[in-house]
Amino acid sequence: MKAPKFSYVRAESVDHALALLDQHGDEARILAGGQSLMPTLNMRLSRPQLLIDINRLDALKGIALQGDRVRIGALARHVEVLNSPVVAKNLPLIAEAMPHVAHVAVRNRGTFGGSVALADPAAEMPACALALGATFVVQSSKGRREIAADSYFKGLYETARAVNEILVEALIPVEKPGTVSVFLELARRHGDFAMAGLACHARIDKGVIAEARLVYFASEVRPTLATRAIAAIKGKPWNDATRDAALAALADDLDPMTNLHGSAAMKLHLQRVLTRRAIDQAVARARAA
Ligand SMILES: Cc1cc2nc3c(=O)[nH]c(=O)nc-3n(C[C@H](O)[C@H](O)[C@H](O)COP(=O)(O)OP(=O)(O)OC[C@H]3O[C@@H](n4cnc5c(N)ncnc54)[C@H](O)[C@@H]3O)c2cc1C
Structure with missing residues (x-):
């Protein structure tokens, strides 16, 4: 289908983009990579009157250690994140996850900010940003504000960003020495949106899980920090008893959606499989470090 007129x-x-957002409100949409926006227009799932193209705004570009x-x-762009030595060195979780985002053509255009702004429940970057405790910077004509990833993702495609705000950048704490990350997802084909996925960041000291952040995506309406499963493993060695407690706690943390990818019960099962694999890998990586 063709997009409606805009x-x-x-x-x-x-400032120009923000003034246009003030003027047109919910009738306007920011156009970044267009990899999600244009298909929704072509399918007539959205009918904005105005697209505000931000692609030439240098202030919104770049990746740097600060x-x-x-x-x-x-x-x-996703491809820039994928190829960034700064990301590879300081954010191994994101480096490991990025090859799972779509295919080369989509990664060449799609942007990190577009992914975080859209907050697709099956997207990899929001889950990684939440696992690493990122801060998102948004800007309106009134000024800038920072939103912790912990309070940014509100619901299905719903975030704490207001309609008159542009997402400017993400500030992501570097992964400290002594910490490990593991990213796993299950998709029908590599590059498809995931059916279940887990971004795990942990500090494991002599086999004991000192700290962990387990963020599940694709099964839930939003990336979800599994606080009960985390409480079940914190301060414990990763053995059969800890594993059983964590997998049991997941039933209280997660409320999977039934959709085309499968039933809620199947997704909870897949997330449990990923949990076992991810923490096994995290423990092995910590031991090898
Ligand atoms: C075939 C296909 C497969 C895909 N597979 C995956 C996948 O496996 N994993 C995955 O994560 N993604 C996947 N995507 C989506 C892709 O990653 C998109 O790039 C991303 O979701 C949106 O980024 P974008 O820059 O293209 O945003 P756009 O499509 O331009 O915008 C998306 C939405 O965010 C808003 N927006 C964009 N930037 C900003 C900003 N800076 N401030 C405020 N609002 C903004 C727009 O107004 C729009 O509502 C896929 C897309 C396609 C077409």
Whole structure:
């Protein structure tokens, strides 16, 4: 199908884009890589009157180490994140996850900020950002504010970003020495959206799980930090008893959606399989470090 009629403006500055957002409100949409927006227009799932193209705004680009955080500009393409030595060195979780995001053609255009702004429940980058305790910087004509990833993802495609705000950048704490990350997902074919997935970041000291963040995606309406499963493993060695307690606790943490990919029960089962594999791998990586 063809997209419905819309007007198009190429923003000349962030302030210009924000002024247009103020003027047009919910009738306007930011156009970043267009890899999600354009299909929804073509399928007539969305009918914005105006697209505000931010692709030429240098202020939203780039990836750089800033103190103990990595700044990923909203317009950084997935391919740039994939190839970034800064990400490879400081954010191994994101480096491990990025090859799972779609296919080369989509990664060449799609942006980190577009993924976080859209908050697709099956997207990899929101889950990784949450697992690493990222902060998202959003800007409106009134100024900037920071939103912790922990309070950013509200529901299905719903975030704490207001309609008059642009996502400017993500600030992600570097993964400290002594910590390990594991990213796993299950998809029918490599590059498809996941049916179940887990971003795991942990500190494991002499076989004992000192700290962990387990973020599940694709099964839930939003990336979900499994607080009860985390409590079940924290301070414990990874043995049969700890594993059983964590897998049991997951039933309280997760509320999987039944959809085309499978039933809620099947997704809970898949997430349990991923949990076992991810923590096995995290323990092995910590031992090898
Ligand atoms: C075939 C296919 C397969 C895909 N597979 C995957 C996958 O496996 N995993 C995955 O994570 N993604 C997948 N995607 C989606 C892809 O990663 C998109 O790039 C991403 O979801 C959106 O990024 P974008 O830059 O293209 O955003 P756009 O499509 O331009 O925008 C998406 C939404 O976010 C808003 N937006 C974008 N940037 C900003 C900003 N800076 N501030 C405020 N609002 C903004 C837009 O207004 C729009 O509502 C797939 C897409 C396709 C077409």
